[in-house]
Every structure is written in C-alpha cells, then in structure tokens.
Amino acid sequence: MTTLPTLYYAGPLFTDAERAWNAANATTLRARLPGWRVLMPQEFCAALDSDPSGKPRYDLIAKACLDHLAQADVVLAVLDGPDPDSGTCFEAGWAVARGIPVIGLRTDWRPAEDGAANCMLTRTCRSVVKSLDAAITAITLGEASPSSPPR
16 A cells, blocks of 8 residues: 655644635645645644633644654645744744755745744745745655755
8 A cells, every 4th residue: 555645734723814724725735736645733633622621632732733743744834924833833843853844835925034934944944935836836846855955
C-alpha cells in the first residue's frame, strides 16, 4: 500500500472568518493536490473544542496537533497579520527542527520584518509565497522536499 504524502495546514483558526478561509483553502488544496492528504487542525480538533463543562481540551488539542504534525511531509504555514499566529509559529518551528519543510503563505500586503514576517520564519521556510496558487506550485515543483535547503 502506498502512503500519500501529507500536508499539515498551520494557521489561525479562532474567528469565523479564519475558519471559513481555512475551509475554503482546504477544499482548494484537496482539489488541486489529489495525491496528497491534507491535515487541518480545525477539522481534527473540532471534537476537542469543548468538554462537558464547555471548556476546550487544550491538553488534547496540543497532543493532537503534535501527533498530526509528526505525520507531515510538508507544512503550509499562514503568516498573515502584523505578527503571525503564535500557534502557527510554534508548528513551523517544530517542523523545521525535525527537518520537515515549511512553505510560508503570506497574503497580507502590509510590510513586516524581513519583508514578510520575522526572519526566524522567513529564513527557515523553503519559500514564502503570496497566494495559495503559489503555495500549490511550490509544493508540486518540489520546493517543499526535504532535500531543498531553506532560503
């Protein structure tokens, strides 16, 4: 049995707008990368968003994210905002530390340190792109392969 390559989508997921955008991106990624498995934290953690007391199960959310990250062949990290989401930054750093390639996605046109984000992100991502189309191209052209050095 052949195992599909796995993409982990790291991005903020706390507002209705973020969740809707992520869901639309997941649909596009799955349609345009049919040979890939796409892991979305807002999907695999949905059941953990609240326990019987109504509180999120942060311990289980963190474990689920790390377990899924460990399965990734590439991470697509959303780097939008004046400062990218802290969870996304952690996931990107965790991946880089384990040799998992990271593609940064910054659709935000505002300037930031090092052009797109903090240099610890931009200089360890395989590439930082401005659109989901460009991210898909980077993935399909092999920019996300483990043998490609960070820029």
